[in-house]
Amino acid sequence: MALTGVLRPGHAQIRVLDLEESVKWYTDVMGLQYQGRDKQGRAYFKTRAERDHNSVILRQADQAGMDFFGFKVLDKATLDDLEKKLQAYGVATERMPAGDLLETGERVRFKIPTGHTIELYADKADVGSACGTTNPDMDVIDQPGIIPIRLDHCLIYGDDLEGALDLFTKVLGFTLVERVKLEDGKTDLAVWLTCSAKAHDIAIVRHGEKDKLHHVSFQLGSWEQVLRAADIMSKNRVSIDIGPTRHGITNGTTIYFFEPSGNRLETFSGGYDHYPDMKPITWTWDEVGAGIFYHDRKLNDAFLSVVT
Amino acid sequence: MALTGVLRPGHAQIRVLDLEESVKWYTDVMGLQYQGRDKQGRAYFKTRAERDHNSVILRQADQAGMDFFGFKVLDKATLDDLEKKLQAYGVATERMPAGDLLETGERVRFKIPTGHTIELYADKADVGSACGTTNPDMDVIDQPGIIPIRLDHCLIYGDDLEGALDLFTKVLGFTLVERVKLEDGKTDLAVWLTCSAKAHDIAIVRHGEKDKLHHVSFQLGSWEQVLRAADIMSKNRVSIDIGPTRHGITNGTTIYFFEPSGNRLETFSGGYDHYPDMKPITWTWDEVGAGIFYHDRKLNDAFLSVVT
Amino acid sequence: MALTGVLRPGHAQIRVLDLEESVKWYTDVMGLQYQGRDKQGRAYFKTRAERDHNSVILRQADQAGMDFFGFKVLDKATLDDLEKKLQAYGVATERMPAGDLLETGERVRFKIPTGHTIELYADKADVGSACGTTNPDMDVIDQPGIIPIRLDHCLIYGDDLEGALDLFTKVLGFTLVERVKLEDGKTDLAVWLTCSAKAHDIAIVRHGEKDKLHHVSFQLGSWEQVLRAADIMSKNRVSIDIGPTRHGITNGTTIYFFEPSGNRLETFSGGYDHYPDMKPITWTWDEVGAGIFYHDRKLNDAFLSVVT
Amino acid sequence: MALTGVLRPGHAQIRVLDLEESVKWYTDVMGLQYQGRDKQGRAYFKTRAERDHNSVILRQADQAGMDFFGFKVLDKATLDDLEKKLQAYGVATERMPAGDLLETGERVRFKIPTGHTIELYADKADVGSACGTTNPDMDVIDQPGIIPIRLDHCLIYGDDLEGALDLFTKVLGFTLVERVKLEDGKTDLAVWLTCSAKAHDIAIVRHGEKDKLHHVSFQLGSWEQVLRAADIMSKNRVSIDIGPTRHGITNGTTIYFFEPSGNRLETFSGGYDHYPDMKPITWTWDEVGAGIFYHDRKLNDAFLSVVT
Known part of the structure; x- marks a missing residue:
């Protein structure tokens, strides 16, 4: 296949x-x-x-x-x-x-x-989507809640980024899609990896501690659904970290926010297709801000410091 | 990989x-x-x-x-x-x-x-996108024309659908994503196939003649870009077959239209992800209309007859 | 005021x-x-x-x-x-x-x-919107149904168009926004009128019979909400007359559809602002198709014939 | 009229x-x-x-x-x-x-x-829009720049808010649409006024100095156009104050940004209709943050301090 x-x-x-x-x-x-x-x-x-x-x-x-x-x-x-x-x-x-x-x-x-x-x-019971597999109607948004399409990816923070990158690409067959370089122009601050043709299935940021979570991400169907998600967050007094905005990396539109225990989640939409024959995109240290938050072109304090 | x-x-x-x-x-x-x-x-x-x-x-x-x-x-x-x-x-x-x-x-x-x-x-020269691979800015729509993201798929018409389906799935590793059945409930009228995790990379409809083209399709970034495409078509007096509308099959939003030589093209947006562990979706003969054109729930005359 | x-x-x-x-x-x-x-x-x-x-x-x-x-x-x-x-x-x-x-x-x-x-x-009890008038939260779409913003306008069919136009503009203070001319280039086939700065608050088409309804129209918040409306219509097997598409006249995006008794309704979004100092827009007979349905650039049979 | x-x-x-x-x-x-x-x-x-x-x-x-x-x-x-x-x-x-x-x-x-x-x-030469008034085609976005629809409103800062409110409503026929109250629950911090049925044609914030500009605002056609505007700002290294986000007041989606001389401009989309028979909406002091920036529910430092 x-x-x-x-x-x-x-x-x-x-x-x-x-x-x-x-x-x-x-x-x-x-x-x-x-x-x-x-x-x-x-x-x-x-x-x-x-x-x-x-x-x-x-x-x-x-x-x-x-x-x-x-x-x-x-x-x-x-x-x-x-x-x-x-x-x-x-x-x-x-x-x-x-x-x-x-x-x-x-x-x-x-x-x-x-x-x-x-x-x-390899196995998880197929209980079916809301629409089924015979003559499925569209799944129209018709109830409270953000209602994402899928669990999409996560961004993790840890120390041995090179080791993780090597394992994901050499053993598990992931492809490097984008990377951010540190000031030395050589060392990776962060990498975005895919096991399919998505812009990312997992991403890793270099960090002093092991085993930290930056965010778990859920896909939405459009930029307008991102707006609806932000409105729902405000109505429910959810703490928004940043957004709605756009990532330079992946081109996705996004909101970072915190669930009640303080774990950061993301709802995002868009992002380009990446295939394994394509060169990875590189962001240099001076442009990392635009890579992470394209509109502000700078990191907010929380991005590099708040993890769970 | x-x-x-x-x-x-x-x-x-x-x-x-x-x-x-x-x-x-x-x-x-x-x-x-x-x-x-x-x-x-x-x-x-x-x-x-x-x-x-x-x-x-x-x-x-x-x-x-x-x-x-x-x-x-x-x-x-x-x-x-x-x-x-x-x-x-x-x-x-x-x-x-x-x-x-x-x-x-x-x-x-x-x-x-x-x-x-x-x-x-396996090889085609990488001449690069409009944005490059180092600190790429967003590629904003800023000139005339529909400006699709990519050549996405084609839909072909031919006689031996079973043979083509067998070849694509057994030899080339494609996955069956959706199918439409004829009145007998057994024979396929049409199949949608992917080689990745897209809703379709190629589709085939059963037809009396060999080697016919239904349409070549180009991806757009949003439903609003589909509207912009339709406006551009009208301004340029392009003959629209149908659309803007939505396919039940793939869930994509779409316009079918004819280029100056009479070849049908499509500009579409959206569509779900499909992975090879998922069951194909089946449309029965009585619901084929909703499968092809979800809003009208019926085929227009051209869909089954006009090919090049 | x-x-x-x-x-x-x-x-x-x-x-x-x-x-x-x-x-x-x-x-x-x-x-x-x-x-x-x-x-x-x-x-x-x-x-x-x-x-x-x-x-x-x-x-x-x-x-x-x-x-x-x-x-x-x-x-x-x-x-x-x-x-x-x-x-x-x-x-x-x-x-x-x-x-x-x-x-x-x-x-x-x-x-x-x-x-x-x-x-x-002059009087109808103010029972309040879903959000109220003190620190109102956004009214997010979170339940079944199309959920339009407002009753927006109607399009009526009747014989003495000149008489109605005169009354609306001279007595009631409406402004002529757009008009479609018949083949003679003089007689109005249809007129769009506003009492505010909207593209239309009422529209009138010349017709052989008196007192006919073409459609009652409801406003939606975006082109994506027009798509959601079309999806809901299909799920509920509502008969769609035409759409989603765009009107040349008013620039609005639209769906015409029939409620269970056969009355045509419209859900639309957009449309420009028109002020009384602006000249009306005129559509000539040969371009009436593009005026009514901008993408197809032709009238469908129902537009001029099906009224209630 | x-x-x-x-x-x-x-x-x-x-x-x-x-x-x-x-x-x-x-x-x-x-x-x-x-x-x-x-x-x-x-x-x-x-x-x-x-x-x-x-x-x-x-x-x-x-x-x-x-x-x-x-x-x-x-x-x-x-x-x-x-x-x-x-x-x-x-x-x-x-x-x-x-x-x-x-x-x-x-x-x-x-x-x-x-x-x-x-x-x-009362008079300014009608030089016509890009589309004219006879059989106008749609004005599709097809060139560089944000390309707003219109100059829409301004927000001004000054000392005698009561005086200005009185003049606009009593002499010029404006209607009060929304207001924000200070901690005393009586004094207005800010008012939004319309001379038509828009959510605002001018807005005024109480401020220590006379004759200050907060922003001049331009209308865009959709939330997706707001995103395109933000992308264009980033590509052109325009300093964004805040956004894309949503105002609670007016419900509009927005970006505040600075032109090269430091004047704040706004590109926004949406906002409800307001008619003179409707009660104004009131925001209390504790919810002013949500009123101004609905998603963050708090003012950024610049909103109350940076004016020109």
């Missing part, structure tokens, strides 16, 4: 400080569909358009952040193959049993050099 | 009745960039956003239509490998020499069972 | 064949707010954004059509003054008592030369 | 520090049409859509700011009448001769209690 190996971001497990409040918020404000809880008490969600059973898992904890981020792979043979490649590369892997996450098959779990836990899995 | 094999539609060679007039029209109305001519007199174009040297090639001829449609593959090894697989499948292939198309490497050419000529190639 | 006299379209009484079905349809599909019934059984609606108690009144009848169209005037003194001017002009007027329409004051009713019944009134 | 008296904002004379540079900037970045210079060296501009000869006049000066803001009135009789009413109210008026501003008739000039110079005039 033309698209094989790692297909797409599939799930993110997010730590929240008050699970009841968070279930309500992710339902009412984000407009996600609540899919139930498991024995550990974790709460599961999907978007209306997603077909697989869940994409967002909330876990009650004392500290906000992201436990792990999972990618769906083509099939079980691919899962076995990638596990072998990870081990051959020197990465320790762990098999999480089928059913540990609701309606989800076995997962191969491992740590990347930035300290984050990444998972691969 | 996660995206390998056949990457994307790369070029379409379109037959036009008056090359001078057509060069002017594709420049002024479509807003494509003229890239020059070859020794045979063929005229080359790309969009502002495309990086490779050309995507649309116009050839003067007595009859409108499409000579061939080409897909870019990952690299030369992939090209060789796919050629062998095509031959093993029983398809005769021909090597078109590098340079036969301007700034384009060797192409593997073959006929599919619907009679269309398809090409694969 | 700068804006005085006739302020705006305020209410339309529409005849429907099945009131129960229609109440459900205007609620669920149009997304209007049901405001109750009066003793005669008429059903009342307003939009979420409108502040006055009602703008659409449905009356059960054997034949579809519009009973009357009402304009709100600045105050009671204006109402008295305009009644006198109408009488001085030779128009018979009738006072409909306060409360005849729910929450509505006295109305001055009269027939215009095209046979239509027009009303003026 | 229904719309009489003061019709609309017609021209603003802005002081710039370097006229040559400013002419280039208002042409290339704002996308205004240069209309020539007068004997005093002032440079004139209009938008593509405006019909009157000029709306923006630039004057070279040592200090940025706005010399005067002019409103067009219905006709000469209205001009005479309003002059008499101003004088009767106690305002000294001055007649500026016809031709003092290019292609502009006599102007009645006076100072309002906040120290600003306001003008009324």
Whole structure:
């Protein structure tokens, strides 16, 4: 097949400080569909358009952040193959049993050099989108909440950016789409990577600490939906970090905002297609502001400092 | 790599009745960039956003239509490998020499069972987009013409749909995204296929004759850009077949219209992502109208009859 | 005051064949707010954004059509003054008592030369918009239905267009915004009139019969909301006459469609501002198609023939 | 007529520090049409859509700011009448001769209690929009620059807000649309006024100094055009104060930015209709942030301090 190996971001497990409040918020404000809880008490969600059973898992904890981020792979043979490649590369892997996450098959779990836990899995129950697969009507926005299309990507902060970049590109088949250079013109401050033809499926920023989350991102259908999302945030007194604005990197339009536990989320729209035959785009240190926030052409304080 | 094999539609060679007039029209109305001519007199174009040297090639001829449609593959090894697989499948292939198309490497050419000529190639000169790959500014719409983002896909009409579907999925690694069934509920009237995660990279409709073109399609950035395209068409007295409207199939918003030689083109925006782990969507015969034109829920006469 | 006299379209009484079905349809599909019934059984609606108690009144009848169209005037003194001017002009007027329409004051009713019944009134209870007048939040689209902003205008068909034009401009202070000429280049086929700075508050097309309705129109906030409306129509199997498309006249984007009794409604967005110091725009007979439907540049059969 | 008296904002004379540079900037970045210079060296501009000869006049000066803001009135009789009413109210008026501003008739000039110079005039040469008044095609965006639709309104800062409010509403027929109250719940911090049915034709903020300009505002056609404007600003390294974002007051979407001399301009889209029968909207002191910048729900430092 033309698209094989790692297909797409599939799930993110997010730590929240008050699970009841968070279930309500992710339902009412984000407009996600609540899919139930498991024995550990974790709460599961999907978007209306997603077909697989869940994409967002909330876990009650004392500290906000992201436990792990999972990618769906083509099939079980691919899962076995990638596990072998990870081990051959020197990465320790762990098999999480089928059913540990609701309606989800076995997962191969491992740590990347930035300290984050990444998972691969081949199976998650296809419970169907809001429209089904026979003569589907359009899914018109007709209820409260932001109602994103999909869990799209995450941006993580960690120390060994080179190590993570090497693993994602050499072992997992990701392509480098954009990069920001430090003042020396050589070292990467940040990289954007894709496993498909999207502008990004994961992004990594160099940071003093390991295993930090900058944001988990959800796709919207248009710049006007970005505006609607901002209006909903204001109505619900959600703290907006920045936006609506545009990223120079990826060209996407965006809002960064904080959910009740302080985790930063993003709702974005747009972004170009990137194929593996294309050269990556490079941003130099003096233009990093325009790369991150194209209209202001400067970073806000929070971008480099606030993580969970 | 996660995206390998056949990457994307790369070029379409379109037959036009008056090359001078057509060069002017594709420049002024479509807003494509003229890239020059070859020794045979063929005229080359790309969009502002495309990086490779050309995507649309116009050839003067007595009859409108499409000579061939080409897909870019990952690299030369992939090209060789796919050629062998095509031959093993029983398809005769021909090597078109590098340079036969301007700034384009060797192409593997073959006929599919619907009679269309398809090409694969690994190399086309990267001449860069309007924005470049270092600290790129946004490419703002600031000149006449529709200015599409990219050559996106084509829809072809031919007789042996099953044969073409088999070849695209089994040999070239495409995935079936949507299908329309005939009254018997079994036979396909039409299929939409992707080699990436787009809703379609090529589509095929069953038809009495071989080797017919329904339309070549170009992507726009938003529904508002679709409106701008329709306004430009009207200002330039372009014959619109239908639109602006929405397809049920792919969910894309669209205009079908005719260039000066009578070839149908499409400018569209949107459409969902499709991954190879997802079930195809099926449209039954009684709902084919809504599948093709979601708002009218019926086919216009031209859809099934006018081809070049 | 700068804006005085006739302020705006305020209410339309529409005849429907099945009131129960229609109440459900205007609620669920149009997304209007049901405001109750009066003793005669008429059903009342307003939009979420409108502040006055009602703008659409449905009356059960054997034949579809519009009973009357009402304009709100600045105050009671204006109402008295305009009644006198109408009488001085030779128009018979009738006072409909306060409360005849729910929450509505006295109305001055009269027939215009095209046979239509027009009303003026100064008072309708201000029940408030969905947002109120203190620290209002944005009214985000968050429920089923098209949810227009306001009753915007109507287009009526009748015989004595010159007579109606004279009355609206000379007595009621309307301004001619656009006109379409017949083949003789002199006679008006149609006129668009405003009492404010909108592109139209009422429009009139010359027609063999008196007192016919072409459409009642509702404003939407954007071209993307026009698309959402078309999607909702398709989901609800509403018969679309034409659209989404654009009018050359007014520049508005539009959908014409039929409610269950066969009355044509419009949802539109945009349109320029017109002030009384500006010359009217004229469309010649050969370009009337582009004036009405800018993209197709031709009239569809229904435009001139289907009225209620 | 229904719309009489003061019709609309017609021209603003802005002081710039370097006229040559400013002419280039208002042409290339704002996308205004240069209309020539007068004997005093002032440079004139209009938008593509405006019909009157000029709306923006630039004057070279040592200090940025706005010399005067002019409103067009219905006709000469209205001009005479309003002059008499101003004088009767106690305002000294001055007649500026016809031709003092290019292609502009006599102007009645006076100072309002906040120290600003306001003008009324009845005549300015109708040079026509880009589309004309016979069978006009749509004016599609097809060249560099922001290309606003019209000069829309201004926001001025001054001390005697009550005095200005009284003059605009009692003498000039403006309507109060929205107001922001100070902490005492009684005193107005700011008022938004209309002479038509727009959300604002002028706005006034209470301030320690007289005769200050906060911004001159230009209308755009959509939220997507606001995004295009922001992209153009970034490409041209224009300093953006805030935006794209939304105002709670008026509901308009907006960007505030600075032209080369430091005058703040606005490009905005949207905003509701307001009629003189409607109650004004009131914002209390604790919600003023949401009123001004709806998404952030707080004022940025510049809003209350940076004026010219």
